[in-house]
Amino acid sequence: MRNAGKIDDLLFIREIEEFLFLEARLLDGRDFQAWADLFADDGVYWVPMREGQHDPLTEHSIFHDDKAMLDVRVRRLLHPENYAQIPASRTRHVIGNVVLDSKDLLHVRSNLVMFEYRQDAQRVFGADVQHHLRRAGDGFRIVLKRVDLVNCDAVHGYMSVPF
Amino acid sequence: MTDLNLDHIERLVEPGRVHRRVYTDPEIFDLEMDRIFGRIWVFVGHESQIPRPGDWIRGRMGARQVIVTRDEAGALNVLDNRCSHRGMRICLKDSGHSRRLVCPYHGWAFNHDGALAGVPAPRGYTKKSTDLTDPAFALKSAPRVDLYRGFIFASMAPDGPGLVEFLGDIAAALDNAVDRAPDGEVEFAGGVVRQEFAGNWKMHMENACDLVHPGYVHQSSVDAARDHLRDASPGSIPQQAIQMFNGNGISLDEWDALGVYGFENGHCYMDGFYRGGMVDPAMADPVFTRYRALMVDRYGEDRTAEILGRDTFNNLIYPNISINTRFQQFRVIQPVAVNRTHIYSYSMRLKGAPEEMFEMSVRFVSTANSPSSPVSSDDFAIFEGAQAALANGDSEWLDFSRRLGDEQKTGKAAVRDSGTSELPMRTQLNAWRNLMGVP
Ligand code: FES
Numbered sequence A: 001m002r003n004a005g006k007i008d009d010l011l012f013i014r015e016i017e018e019f020l021f022l023e024a025r026l027l028d029g030r031d032f033q034a035w036a037d038l039f040a041d042d043g044v045y046w047v048p049m050r051e052g053q054h055d056p057l058t059e060h061s062i063f064h065d066d067k068a069m070l071d072v073r074v075r076r077l078l079h080p081e082n083y084a085q086i087p088a089s090r091t092r093h094v095i096g097n098v099v100l101d102s103k104d105l106l107h108v109r110s111n112l113v114m115f116e117y118r119q120d121a122q123r124v125f126g127a128d129v130q131h132h133l134r135r136a137g138d139g140f141r142i143v144l145k146r147v148d149l150v151n152c153d154a155v156h157g158y159m160s161v162p163f
Numbered sequence B: 001m002t003d004l005n006l007d008h009i010e011r012l013v014e015p016g017r018v019h020r021r022v023y024t025d026p027e028i029f030d031l032e033m034d035r036i037f038g039r040i041w042v043f044v045g046h047e048s049q050i051p052r053p054g055d056w057i058r059g060r061m062g063a064r065q066v067i068v069t070r071d072e073a074g075a076l077n078v079l080d081n082r083c084s085h086r087g088m089r090i091c092l093k094d095s096g097h098s099r100r101l102v103c104p105y106h107g108w109a110f111n112h113d114g115a116l117a118g119v120p121a122p123r124g125y126t127k128k129s130t131d132l133t134d135p136a137f138a139l140k141s142a143p144r145v146d147l148y149r150g151f152i153f154a155s156m157a158p159d160g161p162g163l164v165e166f167l168g169d170i171a172a173a174l175d176n177a178v179d180r181a182p183d184g185e186v187e188f189a190g191g192v193v194r195q196e197f198a199g200n201w202k203m204h205m206e207n208a209c210d211l212v213h214p215g216y217v218h219q220s221s222v223d224a225a226r227d228h229l230r231d232a233s234p235g236s237i238p239q240q241a242i243q244m245f246n247g248n249g250i251s252l253d254e255w256d257a258l259g260v261y262g263f264e265n266g267h268c269y270m271d272g273f274y275r276g277g278m279v280d281p282a283m284a285d286p287v288f289t290r291y292r293a294l295m296v297d298r299y300g301e302d303r304t305a306e307i308l309g310r311d312t313f314n315n316l317i318y319p320n321i322s323i324n325t326r327f328q329q330f331r332v333i334q335p336v337a338v339n340r341t342h343i344y345s346y347s348m349r350l351k352g353a354p355e356e357m358f359e360m361s362v363r364f365v366s367t368a369n370s371p372s373s374p375v376s377s378d379d380f381a382i383f384e385g386a387q388a389a390l391a392n393g394d395s396e397w398l399d400f401s402r403r404l405g406d407e408q409k410t411g412k413a414a415v416r417d418s419g420t421s422e423l424p425m426r427t428q429l430n431a432w433r434n435l436m437g438v439p
């Protein structure tokens, strides 16, 4: 009996992991439109600039995109004259330490490492990532993706590919 | 190689062209730190960042790292962030509040005006050669610190033109930034956004009023915003940043309908961005309507129309400030090395305005002036490409001659030309030449 519940939990975590892996694969494959489509209409992609930041509206952020801005961002990322992406970045998102913060609310937490190679240089970003998900059909939609970079308040060069 | 040497630095800047060493030579960069950032008025912070006695922030005057303090008497001081004992950095964080500034290395303590206030275990120091009452043991302080409507400037030269004289007509941009607050005060809030690019600091200043470049460099964000707006549901008011991306998409003729201005001492701006170019539908936003009503309460209809109608964009205070009053944006271009520059971006909260005005400003910075900006990342990519290419000495000169000689005198100390003129860059480079030519 206890084992059956445990297996259900594992299957559920696995289902969520597969969603996160799909998201990573879309980003690494530069399928940015499909990535943005993972967000709910009221979805938000947020990369704070300060550790423990509470609010994207009263403090500056590195990314703070609603669905409209995600749409603009994706259209631009795919534009041939996007000079910040000539040459394009090659990225690899690696996801680990996936845990459910709340099974009922579909709050998921994970660690992220992103390698980005572009123009003879490689950058590595590490982050604590929170996904707030919503059931949609037999999959999920992202209501909030919050990416807390280890170096959120560093002096940054420009960034193109989302974390 | 060139026969131009640093004794004749003025030869590096001609009326319509500039030698590439101005952007690539580390010796010239060091001279800029002495002759420009080490002499003229340089912005070091805003009063709202250090409201109480004992408050301090770190700042920069070019490569010089300083502490800006408010002392017990309420006066502002700009001190070297370098201990007079053996050179340790005194303030290790970006801001703080303390009774004394205490060096972490051997515990020497300084007052907020820089005077040495206390030394632990003084006997060993004071026996023979070291006299701790010698003013040489005070932290080196900027001889002139002045305030213009809350903006703190410092100069390392003991004398020279005063701040108001130095600012001249560009002071109106600072006035407008503050006048837009119903309570007549702004504060720097929301934290600073710090970015870097691998290029010379002057490129950023020269680019800010370069109205030929948006149609080329920003085509991707123009197209993205335009296509987005075309497909968006009608009636929705897009956020300011998306409107601005779209606004960059006007034709060269339309850019030419705008004006660019050059002032004494190297200051510049462009005007007419809203009248002649992009529309500003955010004006129809209910938040803006509420804000405007508060302004009318305070200033009356005519004065409000005048304040909000001031349509100058990218107001550039030489050598390194860019202000956009319409979006409450303040940017500082910090030279780090000849080929490395930091950009600090701030939002100005308008006191007495609806809080949503500030939230719009923060959203604008996070979208348009942050590392993820679809606009400035293209600018930075261009600067980095130019810097890399200029390292090669095959072609010695950069051309800045577009519409050279077409400018018209307007006002006492200003010249104006059509938007796509390279007048703003020439204005800055003239100031550079005048300052750098003085040993
Ligand atoms: S270096 Fe500051 S006390 Fe010694």
Ligand SMILES: [Fe+2]
Pocket (backbone or CB within 6 Å): B207, B213, B214, B217, B218, B375, B376, B379
């Ligand atoms: Fe630009």
